Structures are given as C-alpha cells and as structure tokens.
Amino acid sequence: MRELDTNNHSVFAMYYHLVLVVKYRRKVIDDNISARLQEIFKNIQGKYNITLLEWNPDVDHVHILFKAHPNTEISKFINAYKSASSRLVKKEFPMIKEKLWKEYFWARSFCLLTTGGVPIDIIKRYIESQGR
Numbered sequence: 001m002r003e004l005d006t007n008n009h010s011v012f013a014m015y016y017h018l019v020l021v022v023k024y025r026r027k028v029i030d031d032n033i034s035a036r037l038q039e040i041f042k043n044i045q046g047k048y049n050i051t052l053l054e055w056n057p058d059v060d061h062v063h064i065l066f067k068a069h070p071n072t073e074i075s076k077f078i079n080a081y082k083s084a085s086s087r088l089v090k091k092e093f094p095m096i097k098e099k100l101w102k103e104y105f106w107a108r109s110f111c112l113l114t115t116g117g118v119p120i121d122i123i124k125r126y127i128e129s130q131g132r
Contacts, residue, residue, distance in 0.1 A: 013067070014072075015066070015067050016113065018063075019061055019063055019110065020062050020082065021110070022107065023107050033089060033096075040084055040088055044077070048073065050067070053120075056128060063131070065120075086104060090103075
C-alpha cells in the first residue's frame, strides 16, 4: 500500500510519471547534464509541494517519478522547471548549443501520467529499466 500524505484538509497519495524529451530528440544528456538537471528539479520542487522519487535519464529524454500535493499546480511546475533547466544547462554546458541551436532544450510537449492503481514499485522498476 502507498504511504499517504496529509495536510490540514486532506489525506492523499498523488504520484506522477513525467517524461521530458530533448528538442529534436538530440542525444545530449550525459551523466553530468543529467545530474545538473536533477539538481535543478530538486531546487525547484519545494516551491510547488513536489517531491522527486525516481530519476532515470536516457540520452534524449528523462523519466521522472514524483509525488505532489492536491494544491500543486503541476503544469506551472513543469513549465518553470523546463524553463529554468533549459536556461541553466545551455549556459553551463555550451557544447549543447552545437546540437540545439535555438533557445529551447526541451521539446514543447511532455508526457505526464498519473500512476493510478498500479503499485508504485512496478512503476519504479519500469523507470529504473529505461534508458542505458
């Protein structure tokens, strides 16, 4: 059974699987870039009542498992994260500009799935098995 979170007015278990894809599916995510992307996620998450549970990169996308509160504005968080991480990673890793010549690091679209009735361990194992 999933662990339940609480706040003043509710008890909840809200888990999400997010997939973010690099613009043009360029293969630019290495271990250093992944670590920095994850660090940026962790720096922003508190402002939105989000907690990172699992992070697994591939060369052109990342799988992220996180939990949120009912008052979390998830689309605002995702947009804030994509904007900040794009700006910072392109500034800190200038070689990315050779493969991504415009201002965007991430593709405009993303995949966000609620984890519904599937046990969280199965989703964690799935995310762990993705990529490399």
